[in-house]
Amino acid sequence: MHVLILSPYPDALIAPVEARGDRVTVRSDLVSEAEFEALRPDWIISYGYRRLITSPALEMCAGRTVNLHISLLPFNRGADPNFWSWVNDTPKGVTLHLIDAGMDTGPILAQREVALDPLTETLKSSYLRLRREVEDLFARQWGDIVSGRLQPRAQTTRLPMHRAAHKAKLFALLPLGWDSPAADVMRLPRIGQTDGPGEPGAGDHAGPGRTAN
Secondary structure, three states, X not given: OEEEEEOOOXXXXXXXXXXXXXXXXXXXXXXXXXXXXXXXXXXXXXXXOOXXXXXXXXXXXXXXXXXXXXXXXXXXXXXXXXXXXXXXXXXXXXXXXXXXXXOOOOOEEEEEEOOXXXXXXXXXXXXXXXXXXXXXXXXXHHHHHHHOOOOOXXXXXXXXXXXXXXXXXXXXXXXXXXXXXXXXXXOOOOOOEEOOOOOOOOOOOOOOOOOOO
8 A cells, every 4th residue: 555644744654654564655845736646645644734735636535635633623723723722722632634625624533632731831842742642643543544443523513713824913922932831822812713714824734725734
């Protein structure tokens, strides 16, 4: 089986895939429609990929395109999920889900809630913790995903998503930037939710024809 990993930080994903004896191709740059056709992967894994995933590519791997998202969906769809989980004081966690035509709206394969203490965490430390958690969840669940033992469940609740532009306005209020204590982030005003299309930012998959992280 051929697995295409689309990620700027694929290292933690390669070993679980290769452990099954499968072939891995890693790309972090833009993969054109023609390249997708030439690669013809059996599965696509997207993790922090800020490039285009075209509709034909998703159709080629329908039901076999997985995204790693560092929020407990349906909370904090779209850009900067960790940042918004603190601003809006929503549950923290990570999700593996199938990619569909929406913004982080695809069926959920696996989730893990993560307890984070705002008195000890910063934006950076909580982000890195969620990265470790979603990578571990993937390693534990990949075999069951591929074998079909892990059945996807539809997201029946579509909570608002966030735009990267909204984060920029609030982030400017944090003098310590990514080193800001989470407790300080929780005191920011709660703005910037939308049901419309998102803008490119530090979220995960943004739907066909869009970019995201």
